[in-house]
Amino acid sequence: MRYLAERTLGDYLPLLLQGIPITLELTLASTVVLVAAGFVFGLGRGSRNRLIRWPAGFVVEVLRGSSAIAQLFWAFYVLPYFGVELSPLAAGIAVLGLNGGAYFSEVVRAAFASVPKGQTEAAIALNLSAWFRLRRIILPQALPIMVPPFGNALIDMLKFTALLSLVTIQELAYRADAIRSVLEDAGPVYSLTLLIYFAMALALSALVQWLEVAVNRWAGRSTRTGRKAGPQERSTSGVPRWAFGR
Amino acid sequence: MRDVTMRYGSRTVVDSLLLSVKPREKVAIIGPSGSGKTTILRLAMGLERPSEGWIRIDGNYLWHVERNGALLPAGEQQARRARRAVGMVFQQFNLFPHMTAMQNVTEPLVHVLRLSKKDAHDRAADLLTRVGLATHLDHRPAQLSGGQQQRVAIARSLALRPKVMLFDEVTSALDPELVGEVLNVIRDLAHTTSMAMMIVTHEITFASDIADRVIMFDHGHVVEEGTPDVVLRNPQSPRTKQFLKAILER
Structure with missing residues (x-):
């Protein structure tokens, strides 16, 4: 066995790489919370009922208006005083998801607001049920608009998971930092970590592109035929062409 | 419709309107922009809830239920029941842009009337053929002209076989050369169907062709009403005369 001082990054490579699936799982779990929270807050803020709209607006402003790290520490250290004991994992995923959801709620709200009111009115006049209107009329027009900003949110989330290293979760950044302190050399390990994050972001990007095609098809x-829009398109739908095409 | 009043804030758009349309009757509503004519149709469709008064369609109240001889306010469920008897065609067509002409017609048939896919398809194909779109069944709204879109919208409403059809300035958003094809479809329909119709329009000739009764509406009130011969050719009210003069000299 070599002395600690003689060890190289190679010795710790497996340790570092094991952080990749953990980071990806955290990203995925937080993004699920993000999407759910985004829809709840977004539809809440778009609600006609003040008792729903105002609380939703308040929560969104609080989440957006204070730093994610402060929220994380608060959930981790302060919540237990109120008798709510969350595991670091649960607290981390909840905070990141709610935080991202607060931002994403504006995307959801804007996407729904961009569907012309006439669409809902025509659907009511045809006696379509509220559930059918949402699922078959409104969502197919609102969802494609949300996908590109969702791509941003997803990659943001990947990078935000590094914050969870501060509450003892041993994801990629946590491991990188630990390895740096053992090696007493930041250069190689941080360079490699940078590349790993970049590769993961690239993969997520590709995933979102696939998702965009899938959502548009649904x-x-x-998205593929590249059909030229007629001049009438704008009159039936207030949604601009660029919001759909690629 | 009885004593129906519609206010937005302090603005009264429709004031104590009493209007009844008989089965098979074709009623044209004319009047200047902003007079509240469109609001009458929106009220009849149940898109707006009146501030006062009640609306009854084919035996069902739109926003009320009758109990022990008293009218009690009711909600969306009752409105849906009453809306079944009504269809509406909009100024802006409001076709669903992500569906083909065919799907625009069949989806409500399958979902609302619970027709089988095949029956819905047959009924839709038949109607789209009748409005002259047999060759455009699989086109998306964006691939159709305004006139074609409006004809799909008419077929879509007809397919549900309402007892009353509402037409809200259905040619106002069209290029002038496309107006004729849409009016012809409605004209044919008016002469062959047993449906009642309420038509808000600025097309005076068209109104006199098809209407049994013409209503001149302004500032939330009925100014004058009667047969087309009276209201359009020999109006009594100075306001109607002035309005018709302005329109015909356009």
């Missing part, structure tokens, strides 16, 4: 909009 929504009944073809």
